[in-house]
Amino acid sequence: MRPPLLSLTALVGACAFAAAAGANCNGRVVVGVDYYPEQWPLEDMRADMKAIKEDLGADLIRIGEFMWHELEPENNRFNFTLLDKIIGLAEEFGLEVMLGTPTATMPAWLHSQHPEVMLKGPDSPEGYAGATPAFGGRRQYSFNSPTYLNYATRIVEKMVKRYGQKDTITFWQVDNEIGHEGSDLDFSGPSLVAWREWLETKYNSDIDKLNRDWGTTFWGVTYNHFDEIPLPRWTIPGGGKLWQENFRSNNSPGMLLDYRRFRRDSITKYTAHQVAILRDEHVKGCVTTNAPGGFWGKAMDHNDLFDMMDLAAYDNYPVWGGSTVAPDPSRVALDLDVVRGWGRLLGGGWMVAEQLIGAQGHDIIGFNPRPGQVYAWAAASMLHGATGLCFFRYRAAVYGQEEFCYGVLDHTTPRGTGRKWKEAQRVYKFAKEHEQLWVAPVEAKVALLYDNENIFAWQAQPQSLDFDFGSEAHRLYRPFWRHGATVDVISTKRVLASGSMSSGLGLFAKYRIILLPAPMLTSDGLIDVLTEFVAAGGSLWVSFRADVKDERSQMRRQPSRLAALAGADIVEIESLNPGVPESTRRVKGPDDAVPFVNVSVWREGLRVKEGTDAEALFNYTDSFFGS
Numbered sequence: 001m002r003p004p005l006l007s008l009t010a011l012v013g014a015c016a017f018a019a020a021a022g023a024n025c026n027g028r029v030v031v032g033v034d035y036y037p038e039q040w041p042l043e044d045m046r047a048d049m050k051a052i053k054e055d056l057g058a059d060l061i062r063i064g065e066f067m068w069h070e071l072e073p074e075n076n077r078f079n080f081t082l083l084d085k086i087i088g089l090a091e092e093f094g095l096e097v098m099l100g101t102p103t104a105t106m107p108a109w110l111h112s113q114h115p116e117v118m119l120k121g122p123d124s125p126e127g128y129a130g131a132t133p134a135f136g137g138r139r140q141y142s143f144n145s146p147t148y149l150n151y152a153t154r155i156v157e158k159m160v161k162r163y164g165q166k167d168t169i170t171f172w173q174v175d176n177e178i179g180h181e182g183s184d185l186d187f188s189g190p191s192l193v194a195w196r197e198w199l200e201t202k203y204n205s206d207i208d209k210l211n212r213d214w215g216t217t218f219w220g221v222t223y224n225h226f227d228e229i230p231l232p233r234w235t236i237p238g239g240g241k242l243w244q245e246n247f248r249s250n251n252s253p254g255m256l257l258d259y260r261r262f263r264r265d266s267i268t269k270y271t272a273h274q275v276a277i278l279r280d281e282h283v284k285g286c287v288t289t290n291a292p293g294g295f296w297g298k299a300m301d302h303n304d305l306f307d308m309m310d311l312a313a314y315d316n317y318p319v320w321g322g323s324t325v326a327p328d329p330s331r332v333a334l335d336l337d338v339v340r341g342w343g344r345l346l347g348g349g350w351m352v353a354e355q356l357i358g359a360q361g362h363d364i365i366g367f368n369p370r371p372g373q374v375y376a377w378a379a380a381s382m383l384h385g386a387t388g389l390c391f392f393r394y395r396a397a398v399y400g401q402e403e404f405c406y407g408v409l410d411h412t413t414p415r416g417t418g419r420k421w422k423e424a425q426r427v428y429k430f431a432k433e434h435e436q437l438w439v440a441p442v443e444a445k446v447a448l449l450y451d452n453e454n455i456f457a458w459q460a461q462p463q464s465l466d467f468d469f470g471s472e473a474h475r476l477y478r479p480f481w482r483h484g485a486t487v488d489v490i491s492t493k494r495v496l497a498s499g500s501m502s503s504g505l506g507l508f509a510k511y512r513i514i515l516l517p518a519p520m521l522t523s524d525g526l527i528d529v530l531t532e533f534v535a536a537g538g539s540l541w542v543s544f545r546a547d548v549k550d551e552r553s554q555m556r557r558q559p560s561r562l563a564a565l566a567g568a569d570i571v572e573i574e575s576l577n578p579g580v581p582e583s584t585r586r587v588k589g590p591d592d593a594v595p596f597v598n599v600s601v602w603r604e605g606l607r608v609k610e611g612t613d614a615e616a617l618f619n620y621t622d623s624f625f626g627s
Contacts, residue, residue, distance in 0.1 A: 023170065025286035025310040026349025026387045029435045030096065030170070031428045032060030033394040033408060034354055037086055038070055040395065045089060051415040052394065053093045056408070057428040061090055062353065062390050065100025065176040066138075069107040072155055080162060087168060096170040098353070098390070099163060099285070101274055103152040104138050104176035110151055111135045117148035120188035122247035123234035130187045130233065137401075138176075139183035143270040144194035156277050164283040171388075172285045173353065174274045177315060179267050179300045180292040185247055186263070187231045198262045200226045213552040214254035221252070232259050244462045246297055253553040256460035257453065257521075263299035264452070275308050286310040290353035291342070293317055293335065296470050297459070301452040302342050303491045312342040315354035315392070318377055319369065321361025321404075326373060329380070330481045334474050334489065336384035340442060341490040346507070347441035349387030352378075357391045357420050358406025365404050371419060378427045382434075385442045389431065391424055444486040447507075448477055448515040451492040457521040457553050463545070464575040466601045473517040476541060480513075487515075496525050508532075513539045519562065520545040521553060527561050534565050542566065544602045545573075563606065567614025572605030572624055583622050590617040 033052060037045045052058045063086060072078050090097050110117070119142040120130045133140040141148045163169055203210045207223055216222040223229055232251040241248035249256060271289065278287050287309045291302050293316075306312045318332050343350050355378055359368035369377075378389055393407040408424050409415065431438065455469050462468075473489075480487050490507070498507045508514070514533060519526075519542065527547065534540050546562040549555060563570050576585060576599065585598045597618070605625050608614045 023284060023286045023310065026343075026345070026351075027439055028387065029382075029431050029438050030059045030351075030388045031431050032058045032062060032096070032098070032388075032390040033424075034390050034392045035061040035063055035394045036066075036397070037063070038067060038082060039397050039400070042082075042085075045086070047415065048394070049089050049093045049095060053095050055416045055425075056421065057425055057432075058095070060096040060098055060170070060388075060390065061394075062098040062171075062173070063100070065102055065173060066105050068102035068105060068155060071102065071159070072107060073109075075109055075113065076154075078158055083163075087163065087166065091168045095168075097166075097168050098171035098173055099159070099169050100173035101152075101156045101159065101175055103141075103156065103274070104178075106135075106141060106148070106151070108135060110148075111140075114147050114151075116189065117141050117145040117151075118188065119143075119183060119186040119191070121182065122185055122187055122249070124241075132188070139181060141183075142186050142188045142190045143266045144186060144188070144190040146190070149270065149273065153273065153277065156274055157281075160277055160281045160283060164278070164281040167284060169283075169285045171351075172278055172283055172287050173313070174271055174278075174287065174289040174309075176290060177292040178271060178289055178305065179298050180294075182246070184263055184267060184298045184300050186266070187233060191266075192231055194266060195231055195259070195262055196226050196229060198265065199229060199258065202258070213554075214252045214258075215554060216252065218252070232256055242462060242465065244297075244459070244468050246299065246459055249460075253457065253460055257456055257553040260299040260456035260459065261453065264301050264304065264456075267300045268304040271305050272308055288313040288351060288353075290315050291339070295338065296450075296455050296473075299456065299459070301491070301493075303452070303493060306342040307344060309344075311344075311348070311350050311388075312339050313351040313353040313388075314339040316352050316377065316381060317354070317356045317360060319356070319360065319367040321364040321366045323366035325367060326369070328478075329376075330478045331474055332377065332380060333384060333481050334470075334477050334487075336381055336386070337448075337477075337487055337489040340385040341488055341494075343385075346488065346490065346494070347385065347443060349439060350385055351388035351390075352381050352386050353390055354392035355381070355389055356405075357408055357424065358396070358410065359404070360406070361404050362401050363404075368406075371423070374420070375423055375427055375430075379430065382431060382438045385438075387438050389427070391427075442486060442488075444488040445511055446480050446485050446513045446515065447488045447490055447511045448473060448517065449490060449492050449495065449519075450517065451519070451521065451523075451526070453551070454519060454521040457549060458518065460553075464601050465577045467518075469518060472543060472601070473515075476515040476517050476543060480515075492523075492526050495529065496523070508538065511538065513541065516540065516542045516546070516562070518543050518545055519547060521549040521551065522547045522562070523551055530562070531565060540565060544604050546570075564609070566606075567609050567612030568606040569609060570604050571607050574603050574624065576600055576602055584624075586621050588619045588621050596621075 070082055118132050118140050120132050123130050211222050232249040232255050235250055238250050288311050290313045318327050339350055357374050359365050391408050395409040396407045396411050397403045398411055408420050458469050495507050542562050547560040560570055587597050587599055589595050589597055
C-alpha cells in the first residue's frame with residue numbers, strides 16, 4: 001500500500017503535468033448522462049444503455065462515485081461483479097465511461113470500525129459544540145484522517161488496477177464534489193494534529209514569528225509552544241454566524257486566514273494522493289473531479305486541484321431546492337468563466353459533469369426549468385468553453401435523499417418520451433453539429449482577477465451585512481457580459497506564476513482591461529504587475545477596500561497603492577448595512593444623462609491627488625466628508 005502521508009509538494013510535483021497517455025481530454029465534444037444502474041432493477045440496464053446510445057444520442061455514461069459498499073461490502077473483501085457488468089454493457093453498446101472513485105461516501109463497516117475518521121463541524125454560538133455528522137450522509141470524512149486515507153487508497157488502487165487500462169473508460173473522476181456542503185471545514189482531532197504540524201512547518205518552528213504575524217499581543221493571547229494552539233473555534237465576543245460566513249470565530253484575523261490556508265492545503269493534499277494513484281498506474285482516461293457551486297464560499301482553491309488534472313469539471317445547477325426564479329444569465333455566465341479559468345490550458349476545454357435538467361431538491365424542491373431553459377444553460381456552457389456535458393440524471397431515483405432530483409426521465413416517464421428527453425436530444429445535436437466551434441480556444445481581452453487568500457480574508461471579516469464576494473465580482477463582470485465581451489476569470493496566482501509583462505511571458509500582455517473586485521488583501525508582486533500593466537496603457541477597474549491588508553491579514557500602514565494608481569487617496573470609509581437611509585446611498589452622477597445613482601454595500605470617500613489628471617465623476621450629496 002502507498003504511504004498515506006506523502007508531502008503535498010512531492011505529490012503535486014509528481015503528477016501536476018503528467019497528462020493521461022493518449023487521451024483526448026478536450027479536443028473533441030463528448031455528451032452523456034449521469035447513470036446509476038445500481039439504483040434501479042438490473043434487468044433495466046440493457047434497455048437503458050441501448051436507449052441512451054441509440055435514441056438519446058449520448059456518447060458517455062458517468063458512474064461509480066457512490067459504489068464503495070457495492071465494491072467492498074466488508075473490510076478487505078472485494079466484489080467487482082456489478083461494476084464489471086456495467087462497464088461490459090457500456091462497451092457492448094459503444095458507450096464511453098466516466099468512472100468515479102467512490103470515496104465521497106464510506107461504507108457502514110468502515111464507520112463502525114473507525115468512527116474517529118469523521119470530521120467535526122464548527123462550534124455554534126447557539127449552544128452546541130462542533131457536531132460530528134452521523135453516518136448516512138456523504139462527505140463526512142476528515143481530509144486529515146490517516147486511517148481514512150489508508151482505506152480510500154486501497155479501494156482506489158483496486159479499481160485502478162482493474163480498470164485503468166480499459167479504453168472504454170475515457171474519464172476518471174476523483175471523489176465527488178470535494179469540499180462541498182461544509183466538508184471543507186474540520187475541527188476534529190486529526191485536523192488539530194495536522195493544523196499544528198502545518199503551522200510548525202509554515203513558521204519553521206518559530207513561535208515568535210507566528211505571534212508577530214497573528215498579532216497575539218492584542219488581548220494577550222500569545223503562545224509559547226505550537227502545541228498550545230487550538231483550532232479557531234467560537235469564542236467570546238462572538239455572536240451568530242452571518243449569512244456570508246462559512247463559520248463564526250472571533251479569533252485573530254491572521255489565525256483565521258492561516259486556518260483557511262490549512263484547510264485548502266489539506267483538501268489539495270487529499271486530492272493529490274488519489275491523482276498520484278491514477279498517474280502511477282498510467283490510466284488511459286482523462287483525470288478530473290466534479291467541482292460544485294459556491295466555490296468562493298469555501299476554504300479551498302480549485303486552481304490547486306485542477307492544476308494536477310487533465311481538465312476542469314463542474315456541476316452546473318443554476319437553480320436548486322428553494323429557488324423561486326432562474327438566476328440572471330450573467331451570473332451563470334460568470335460561474336462558467338470561473339471554471340474555464342481553472343483549467344491548465346487557459347481558454348481550453350472543460351466539462352460539465354452534472355447539468356441539471358429537471359426540478360431539484362433534497363427536501364425542499366425549487367424552480368423547475370422551463371421548456372428551452374436547460375438548452376440555453378447547456379449552450380451557454382459550450383459558448384464559455386465546455387467541450388463535455390452530462391445531464392444529471394438519466395432517470396430520477398425512487399428512493400434516497402435525492403428522489404426529488406428529477407432527470408431526463410422522471411419516475412414514471414417511459415424511455416424515449418417526454419419533454420426533457422427531446423430537449424436533451426436537441427442539446428446533443430447542437431453540440432455535435434458545431435464541434436469545431438466548441439473545441440476552439442476562447443479568446444478574451446478582458447480579465448477579472450481574484451485571489452483565494454483575499455477571499456479567505458473576506459470570509460472571516462465581511463465588514464458589511466450585504467457583502468458577498470461573488471456578488472461584487474458579478475457587479476464588475478456584468479457590464480462587459482452585457483456588451484458581448486468575453487471575460488477570462490483567473491486567479492492572481494496564475495498571473496504571477498506566468499512571469500512579468502516585460503519578459504513577454506505574462507498573461508497580462510493579452511488583456512486590455514483588468515477587473516479587480518474587492519482586493520482587500522494584496523501582495524507586493526501583484527501590485528508590481530498591475531503597476532506595469534497600467535504603465536503600458538492597460539485599463540484597471542478596482543472596487544472598494546483596495547490594498548488595505550497584507551498577506552498576514554494585518555492592516556497596512558501606507559495608503560492604498562491601487563488608489564494611488566487611480567490618482568486618488570482614500571480618506572473616508574463606511575459600511576452600508578441594511579436600513580441605511582436613502583440620503584446616504586444617493587450619489588450625484590456625472591451629467592444629466594445619469595443625474596443620480598444609489599449605492600449599496602460599501603462606500604469610500606476618494607480625494608483626487610494634486611498634480612494628477614484624475615477626475616471625479618460621482619460626488620456624495622451628504623456630509624460624508626465632514627465639513
